[in-house]
Amino acid sequence: MRRLFISLVWLYFAALLIGPIAYLCAQASGEGLTVFLNEVMRPEAVHGFWLTTEITLIVLLVNLLFGTMTAMVLARQRFWGQTFLSGLIDLPFSVSPVITGFMLILLVGPGTILGTWFGTMDIKILYALPAMILVTLFVTFPFVVRELTPILMAIGTDSEEAARTLGANEWQIFIRVTLPAIRWGMAYGATLTIARAIGEFGAVLVVSGNILQLTQTATLHIYQSYVDFNYVGAYAVAAVLLAVSFLILIVLELVKARTSVMTDRSPQMVIP
Amino acid sequence: MKIEVRALSKYFGSVEAVSNVSFTVKEGELLGLLGPSGSGKTTVLRMIAGLESPSSGDIFIDHVRVNDLSVQQRNIGFVFQHYALFKHMTVADNVAFGLSIKKWAKREIHQRVADLLQLMGLPGLGGRYPHQLSGGQRQRVAIARALAPRPSVLLLDEPFGAVDAQVRQELREWLIRLHDELAVTSLFVTHDQEEAMEVSNRLIVFSKGRLEQIGSPAEVYEDPATEFVARFIGSMNIVEAEVKQGVAHVAGLEFPAPDFPDTQRIQIGFRPYYIKLSEDTTHFRLQARVRHVYFLGVAYRVEIETESGLILRSRMNKEEFRQCRFEVGQPVSYAITHFRILPQDHGTPSPAMGIPDSPLTP
Structure with a gap:
């Protein structure tokens, strides 16, 4: 029975993950290194990589800042509507990214009040970087908050109060006591945010317009290459993204390992 | 300050x-x-x-x-x-x-x-x-x-x-x-x-x-x-007694309570070390049986059950215990040497009062 289940798990992984990934790698490298590099170095591809990096970094920064703040408020403060806000955090997970993009179009698209206003101000939201950042923010918003809220609740306020009795002001408490206690959780939330931001496709496709060398991210480039029958190009760029995701996954696992060491409360090397 | x-x-x-x-x-x-x-x-x-x-x-x-x-x-x-x-x-x-x-x-x-x-x-x-x-x-x-x-x-x-x-x-x-x-x-x-x-x-x-x-x-x-x-603070035996003609009665025990009217129920408290035990059943007037003996390290606590079914805790030091060696089930005589009347509400208890005539024989 046990063997059967283990075999089934292997089979499941092989069919769903290992097989396709292996096939992708084989396809990407099938035409040789020169072709692979050619595809990856194409200006459209390079621009896509750059745009994805740009969006990811901005989204990461905003999420770390506001995600941490949100988690601090939700974990530490008691206020009206708290349960409602806590419930809303998971919303981006349950909304299809395409719908997310569509919501933004409804909000700031041509002919809408906001859209017209931004138009008169000569600020381009839709089919430009701001919209792409906004939708990516929307889909990645839960990661940092969900990671930090339970950690903040678990560590409690004792050590922060201790710092206060020792004369530390709120900023000193945050930098010297709270931040070190949640830094691995932040790292964990950050890696998830990066992975999701790099891979986002649906929402970005809807709001970007997929304009070549302008609003075409790496994932959109893969899609475009595929549609244009440039399979090798699609495979090559996909392989690069896969490699990055894989790298992030490894970092994530290292962080997890480190986190479990840090939170292990069992006394080690106790000197009597 | x-x-x-x-x-x-x-x-x-x-x-x-x-x-x-x-x-x-x-x-x-x-x-x-x-x-x-x-x-x-x-x-x-x-x-x-x-x-x-x-x-x-x-x-x-x-x-x-x-x-x-x-x-x-x-x-x-x-x-x-x-x-x-x-x-x-x-x-x-x-x-x-x-x-x-x-x-x-x-x-x-x-x-x-x-x-x-x-x-x-x-x-x-x-x-x-x-x-x-x-x-x-x-x-x-x-x-x-x-x-x-x-x-x-x-x-x-x-x-x-x-x-x-x-x-x-x-x-x-x-x-x-x-x-x-x-x-x-x-x-x-x-x-x-x-x-x-x-x-x-x-x-x-x-x-x-x-x-x-x-x-x-x-x-x-x-x-x-x-x-x-x-x-x-500390351990105390507490019993509820009814006053009749200046004496509080409960299960065969009597405590002087001259300031209380008849039929009033009052709470009587006494520390375990104010209960004296004797293996000689004629030494004190009151009779009981040993229910349990607890060894506390520096002292012993002996739990007794009176004839009327009241369970009381007595405490004694090792020397006292060694002289008598109480065993579970053993009949003993006992006396309560001091007690307090505890107020029903949030008041002050009486000071500890002695019961001078408790022992039948000195």
């Missing part, structure tokens, strides 16, 4: 956690706040520290009203029940925290930390992390950290609540020694009456947010000011 608390009250919503509490702590004193959990003692401590703000009343530290001063400005040292050490910092960095906040010079911080670790019996452990220490060591680090910036008062919340019994005993003795050495005014909260008795110069007994009694451990034990204190 180092600390003075005047008419302090604290409401959490509509719940009154602390009710009109006033007391003073003398310079250099080690004072215990004793009470069952939820009696408001920790809230009082946190209000003195500034971690909680009072609903009404005033707090003075060194004759300065501190109500409107922030925690940071009060110059207090606070020791938390669960240590609250900074887990990502070494022991030395933990102790140095308050000093670096106050911008001490590096060399002076180094010296102060080394001195404190020496004083706390933790030399050489400065480089370790909290999770590498035992519970007792962690608590001493917490105390060192609180003492480092030379606070004017030291506040300890259940300081030994989270360590096991043996370590707790060591830590108590160590705290007394430390206090003798440093003479820093200290206020500590505990629910453990034995701990409060042993450690404090004076103690304050709390119940349901109210201050029941302030006094030396001996005063509180010998002369409980209220029924609660009588019940809470």
Whole structure:
């Protein structure tokens, strides 16, 4: 029975993950290194990589800042509507990214009040970087908050109060006591945010317009290459993204390992 | 007067956690706040520290009203029940925290930390992390950290609540020694009456947010000011008796109660060591049977069941016990030498009264 289940798990992984990934790698490298590099170095591809990096970094920064703040408020403060806000955090997970993009179009698209206003101000939201950042923010918003809220609740306020009795002001408490206690959780939330931001496709496709060398991210480039029958190009760029995701996954696992060491409360090397 | 608390009250919503509490702590004193959990003692401590703000009343530290001063400005040292050490910092960095906040010079911080670790019996452990220490060591680090910036008062919340019994005993003795050495005014909260008795110069007994009694451990034990204190401090046999013609009766026992009207029911309390037992069933007038014998280390507790089914606790030292060697089921005679009449409501119990004519034969 046990063997059967283990075999089934292997089979499941092989069919769903290992097989396709292996096939992708084989396809990407099938035409040789020169072709692979050619595809990856194409200006459209390079621009896509750059745009994805740009969006990811901005989204990461905003999420770390506001995600941490949100988690601090939700974990530490008691206020009206708290349960409602806590419930809303998971919303981006349950909304299809395409719908997310569509919501933004409804909000700031041509002919809408906001859209017209931004138009008169000569600020381009839709089919430009701001919209792409906004939708990516929307889909990645839960990661940092969900990671930090339970950690903040678990560590409690004792050590922060201790710092206060020792004369530390709120900023000193945050930098010297709270931040070190949640830094691995932040790292964990950050890696998830990066992975999701790099891979986002649906929402970005809807709001970007997929304009070549302008609003075409790496994932959109893969899609475009595929549609244009440039399979090798699609495979090559996909392989690069896969490699990055894989790298992030490894970092994530290292962080997890480190986190479990840090939170292990069992006394080690106790000197009597 | 180092600390003075005047008419302090604290409401959490509509719940009154602390009710009109006033007391003073003398310079250099080690004072215990004793009470069952939820009696408001920790809230009082946190209000003195500034971690909680009072609903009404005033707090003075060194004759300065501190109500409107922030925690940071009060110059207090606070020791938390669960240590609250900074887990990502070494022991030395933990102790140095308050000093670096106050911008001490590096060399002076180094010296102060080394001195404190020496004083706390933790030399050489400065480089370790909290999770590498035992519970007792962690608590001493917490105390060192609180003492480092030379606070004017030291506040300890259940300081030994989270360590096991043996370590707790060591830590108590160590705290007394430390206090003798440093003479820093200290206020500590505990629910453990034995701990409060042993450690404090004076103690304050709390119940349901109210201050029941302030006094030396001996005063509180010998002369409980209220029924609660009588019940809470030490062990007491309590029986309910009905008064008839100036004598309270219950299950064959009689207690003089001249000031009470007939048919009134009153509560009678007596400490276990005020019950004398004899293996000679004719020695005392009252008869009982031994139900259980508890060995307590320094003493014995003998539980007896009277003829009328009342279960009473008697306590005796080893020598007394050795002379009689009570065994379970053995018939004995007994006498109650002293008792108190406990008030029904929130009043003062009578002083201990002797029953001179109890023994049939001297």
